[in-house]
Amino acid sequence: MERAPRRPKPPARHNNPRSHRVCLRVGCSADCALVLSRADRANSNPHIPGTQSLKPAAFIVLLAVLLPGASAWASTLSVVVTVNPLALLIEEVTGERASVHVLVPPGASPHSFEPKPSDLVKVARADVFLSVGGGLDDWSSRLFQTVHGRAKNQTLFGLIGRASAPSPDRDAHDHAHHHDHAHDHGDGGEDPHLWLDPILVADEIVPALVRYLSEVDPSSAAHYRERGAQFSATLAQLDGELRTLLSGEARHYVAFHGAWKHFGARYALEQVAVVQEAPGEAPTPRELANLVRSARRLNLGAILVEPQLDPRIANTLSNEFGGTTVLVDPLGDPGDKARSTYPDLLRFNARAFRHAMALHAKGNSSP
Known part of the structure; x- marks a missing residue:
């Protein structure tokens, strides 16, 4: 008598009471169960940006494809950062001894970024997860709490021992005084764009990165110290270049977004107006009218705009006072050679400031 064929065994399930879903990865570990379990909670948590789109089946397949064994990550330090400037600085210190992934493209x-499922996987498998803090990328702490992988979690503000500013609170500001105050991403908080001051980077950020990375990866500590010293010397030369570029008599500028407090303070530049106190929040008609009056009174010729923000309001405003817009970039772009490295990014911005401030001095809308 022929025996009935055996039914195939179902895929093994995790021995995790919080996760009843099937993992498809061969040789999976407890890490996978933990990520799946936390992903379940994220799916039902509307307060974590981007996680609402994580469908269970798609996320399981994503984990199966993207979560390799630990040996695939062992050759270099795996670092995930929220924004590109952090990657630029870390790569200067680590060289080829780290693989750095940037979440915000x-x-x-x-300010408005929402992580994708693939970002959760990268954070879960990273050795280091570094964000800025200071109200710039608050979503990162919730993201890390959702995944809670093996990574060392730190902020730039924490690394250099500065208090992190609260999230932007429009009600905490007196918005009738755009021309008097720079945007500080919070009530009394510090501008989080710390990297736009190369001397602050050389004196505080680079030494802090060297110490932190050496703790995470002690076998490469001497390498990190050597490269950190070399980069600090490069930054001293870069500071001299920027001072020469910005040595003209014109010192005033109008910014669409208040990201330039540290840059302006280092090179004695004065922000006389800012269009948006908090990113994504449209200024009131009264604020716009005040800005136009200030621009006309000071004979300004340009508004500094950023590729990350919609320039339409700035275009309209600059037309109101007979000016134009000039592109600056606080984050950089690895796909653009003019902004792909940290020194080149700051040179790009210094040239843009010089051009915009010259237009201010001339009071016309043509280069």
């Missing part, structure tokens, strides 16, 4: 704003 070129042209996107870190």
Whole structure:
């Protein structure tokens, strides 16, 4: 008598009481169960940006494809950062000894970014997860709590021992005084764009990165110290270049977004107006009228705009006072050679500021 064929065994399930879903990855570990379990909670948590789109079946397949064994990650330090400037600085210190992934893509704003499922996987498998803090990328802490992988989690503000500013709160500002105050991403908080001051980077950020990365990867500590010293010397030379570029008599500028407090303070530049106190929030008619009056009174000729933010309001405003717009970039773009490295990014911005401020001095709308 022929025996009935055996039914195939179902795929093994995790021995995790919080996760009853099937993992398709061969040789999976407890890490996978933990990520799946936390992903379940993320799916039902509307307060975590981007996680609402994580469908269970798609996320399981994504984990199966993207989560390799630990040996695939062992050759280099795996680092995930929220924004491109952090990657530029880390790569200067680590060289080829780290693989760095940036969550916020070129042209996107870190203020409104929502992580994708693939971002959760990268964070779960990283050795280091570094965000800025200071209200710039608050979503990153919720993202890390959702995944809670093996990564060392740190902020740039925490690394250099600065208090992190609260999230932007429009009600905490007196918005009738755009021309008097720079946007500080919070009530009394510090501008989080710390990297736009190369001396602050050389004196505080690079030494902090060297110490932190050496703790995470002690076998490469001497390498990190050597490259950190070399980069600090490069930054001293870069500072001299920028001072020469910005040595003209014109010192005033109008910014669409208040990201330039550290850059302006380092090179004695004065922000006389800012269009948006908080990214994504349209200025009131009264604020726009005040800005136009200030621009006309000071004979300004340009508004500095950024590729991460919609320039239409700036275009309209500059037309009101007979000016134009000039592109600056606080984050950089690895696809553009003019902004692909940290020194080149700051040179790009210094040239843009010089051009815009010259237009201010001339009071016309043509280069």
